[in-house]
Every structure is written in structure tokens, then in C-alpha cells.
Amino acid sequence: MSIHLIRDLENLHRDILSMCANVEEMIHIAVQGFLQPRPELNTELLERDNDIDRMDVKIEEDCLKILALHQPVAIDLRRITTVMKIAGELERVADLAVNIAERACSLLSIDSMNVPEKLQEMAKSSLEMLHQSIDSYVELDSQLAQRVIKEDSVIDEMNRGIINDLTVLMQTNSEHIEAGLHLFSSSRHIERIADHATNIAEDVVYLVEGEIIRHRLKLESHTEA
Amino acid sequence: MNLHSQNSPNPESNESQESKQPISQDESAAPHNPVMADHSQMEPNQNETKRSLVSGSNMNRSKPSDDNAPTMIDVRDVNFYYGDVQALFNVSLSVPEKSVMALIGPSGCGKSTFLRTLNRMNDIIEGTRVEGTIKLDDQDIYDPSIDVVALRSRVGMVFQKSTPFPKSIFDNIAFGPRIAGTTSKAKLTEIVERSLHQAALWDEVKDRLNDSAMALSGGQQQRLCIARTLATNPEVILMDEPASALDPASTARIEDLIFELRKQYTIVIVTHNMQQAARVSQYTSFFYQGRLIEVGQTQELFTNPSEKQTEDYITGRFG
Secondary structure (H helix, E strand, O other), rough: OOOHHHHHHHHHHHHHHHHHHHHHHHHHHHHHHOOOOOHHHHHHHHHHHHHHHHHHHHHHHHHHHHHHHHHOOHHHHHHHHHHHOOOOOOHHHHHHHHHHHHHHHHHHHOOOOOOOOOHHHHHHHHHHHHHHHHHHHHHHOOOHHHHHHHHHHHHHHHHHHHOOOOOOOHHHHHHHHHHHHHHHHHHHHHHHHHHHHHHHHHHHHHHHHHOOOOOHHHHHHHHHH | OOOOOOOOOOOOHHHHHHOOOOHHHHHEEEEEOOOOOOOOOOOOOOOOOOOOOOOOOOOOOOOOOOOOOOEEEEEEEEEEEOEEEEEEEEEEEEOOOEEEEEEEEOOOHHHHHHHOOOOOOOHHHEEEEEEEEEEEEEEEEEOOOOOOHHHHHEEEEEEOOOOOOOOOOHHHHHHHHHHHOOOHHHHHHHHHHHHHHOOOOOHHHOOOOOEEEEHHOHHHHHHHHHHHHOOOOEEEEEEEEEOOOOOOHHHHHHHHHHHEEEOOOOOEEOOOHHHHHHOOOOOOEEOOOEEEEEEHHHHHHHHHOHHHHEEEEEEOOOO
């Protein structure tokens, strides 16, 4: 194997791990700020989001360079395509961190509603999913990735429950509408974190097993119907 | 039909071309370089042998796909010897009809030896011996009643180094049909034109068919050799690194030609160029130290090979 390819793969691995660590930290800060708001949160995360965007572009450029120059096959090819996809997912998670921080800042000025406990639990579960999906990539653990994928339906169910509760609350008392809408958006953002964690996990399965399992459940249930 | 191998004017020339001397070192299956595995730290944490595609070492017959494509060449339990040295070990492989199968593997792994068993080119090397069966369209080609010369018109061969005869372009192509008994000028002209069209060479040489073939460029000479093979209406074309001596543009033309020819012919190609194997073939077989390690659909083998050895080779970790 050429030393140039080895070097390029090692650099890529280092960059994607750095991106993983940064995005995980951002989302933790955003969710923490959501639960314990502070005014400067928005600015801080916006700046970090710009860094993440730059990392995403750099990683994609490096992947394309490796594909063009080295024409990798098998595990190396799957690794390059997986890194490109994971970088894209992480970039969107970073955007979600900014969105959550914006909701948190908006809620600062509204006193009418506390963050529901269910939402706090969902946030904790989503963050855990993201953490495990990144772990599954680092450890190349497809069984861990499969467990993350199974968790997504639990988060979806929690999100539906929260939306129902918020809807009832807003219908009951119009003073809750503004806060309710911010919490509604926040719940959806947090549910999207779990979706991106699921996508990362599916990419890890592809990397390790060589099988694309994306959309499989949906396609299978469509066929059965 | 009294016809010799496609790329030689006569048996004597053919023998001198092939040489009765033992095949050069890089063609011999022994001695072998030790596996120089360089396992990356980024290897997946999984069983080393994944789901097993058909593999000649474990099964009596290896078919690279599960579909019902007819088999053109069926190799079963083949062992091959250069004197006391065994070069192929229990190889079983099926080549589907009208497809391109690439044979890959490090130098000395036996892929060229295997290729030559398919039209008995190894017969001209003294001291060689074959065990097992090789069937062409369900006919055992090592049966004593087989006319080897006729076999080689059905299973043509193109070599790494172009081998045009020192004759005109026309006579190069017409040589095989003439030996087979075609004497009509009109018929020969038709065959020559058809073959040159099929080999994508007609437009470049149509106005100079009487010129010497030796005046053609390297890429043109190789296409001439392919046309010469096609002139005898083969069913199978064997190619031993046909583009390795050519520049990128000529290589691309040969690859385009192979892509077109597979619609009509079964092609087996030996190549050291992994990307070429990936580009031109539907099926790929990986040989190592005289054994068939893995065979499968090219797309699958190059994205998700079943065997760790295959993966290590195609990713450049050894070989």
C-alpha cells in the first residue's frame, strides 16, 4: 500500500475524529444551554458552527482527492465514502446545535413555561445516541451501530408524545403558545439529532459489513403491504 | 479444421514464440514470496473470512454468480504441474457465457498458467501435466480425441506483446481463415473487413490493407492481433495483459473494444491493473500461490470482498 495513501487516510481519520469531538461538544453545550440558558450561547455556537462548516468542506475535498489520486477499493473505498457522509451528518448536527441555542435564547425572555421533563429525557437519549454512533465509528463496531439504529423509533415516539402534550397545553392556555412553539421546534430539533445519529450508525454498518441498510425497514414494510 | 493457435503463423513459430523452456520465474507458482501483509490499524473488528463467495479451494465448482447465465468454460478440480513443481492447486471455476472475467493476483500466482490451460497452450511446454477437467461448452478439451488446433481457433489468445506477422494487414487477418480452407478472395475480403470493424481498426487501415502490419503503432498492432483472433470466429478470447505495453489512450481503446466484444464473445483477461479489472470485467477471480481464493461479481469483489486475502491484495496491503 502506498505510503501516500496511508498518510492521507491517517490524516482523514484524524480530521473526522476532530470533527466528531467538536460537534459532540457543541450539541452538549446547546442542550445544556437549553436547560440552563445563558445569553452569549448563540454567538459562541455560531462561531463554532463556522469552524464545523470549514471542516466539512476540507474533509470532502480530501476525500475527493484520495478517490482521484489513489482509486481505493474495498474497505478503503467504503471508508472514504463513509467519512464523507458522516461529515455531512455532523455538519447538520452542528446546525441543529445552533438552532437549539436560538430556541433557548428565545425562551429566556418567556417565563410562562418550563422545559418539560420528557423533553429533557429525550435530549439526554438523543445525545447518548449520537455519542454511541460516533463510538461505533471509532471502534468500527457494527453491533453497537445496530443498537443505535433501533433506538430511533423510541425517540420518535417520545417526540410525538411531547408534541401532543404541548398541543394540549397551548390549546388550554393561549399564554403558553409562544413558549409552546419554541419548545415544539426544540423537540423536533432534538429528534433530528437522533435521526442523524441513526444515519451515522447506518454508515458504520456499511463501512464494516459492506451492506447498505438505509431504508431497508421502510422498503420491507412497503413490500409486505 | 487444421488451424493453429491464433497468434502464430505455424506450429514451429508458435513453439519458438512460447519456448520449450520452462516458463519464466514470474510465471512459476514456486517459489512464492511470503505474504507481506501490512494490516492497517484501521481494520474492521470482525471475522476475517466474511460470508464466503464461491471459492475453488473449498468447493468442487465455482460459479461467480447465482444467476442462471449459461456456462461457457467449466473448470473442475484442476491441478497443473511443470514437471515436479505444482503450479495450480485444485482450481474449480465456471466462466459464464458472453461475459468478461478478469484474473488477478500477484506475480507468480498462476493466473497466466491457468489462462493457458484453457486453450492448451501449455501443451507445447515440455514436462507439463494437467489433472482435473476443463470443459468448453460442455466438451472436455483434454479429451484425447480433441483436435488441439481446432480448439485454438475456438479459444483464441492475445498476448501482452503484440505479435503481428511480418505480412500485410490483410494477410495477417486472412491467415487463419486461409489455413482453415477459405480460398475465395471475396469471402476473405469480407472476413477481413468484418474482423477489422469488430476490432475497431477498420477506419484507420481501410485504405492501406496491403501495407505491412509492422508499420502500425503498438495500439493498432494489438487491435490487429484481436482482429486476427476474431477472423476465425472464436467463442472465447483469452487475453494475457493485452494493454500493459500500451499508452493510456491505446489502453482505453482496447478496454472499450473488450466492452463491445463481450456482447458476442466470452473473454478471460489476465491483468495486473486492478482498476482495469474493475472497469472491463463483470466477474473477477483472485489467485494466490496457485490457488483460487475468491471469485465473484466484480462490483462486489472490489467493494466488499469476502476473503481477507483478497481485500489485502486489492487494497495494496500485499502483492
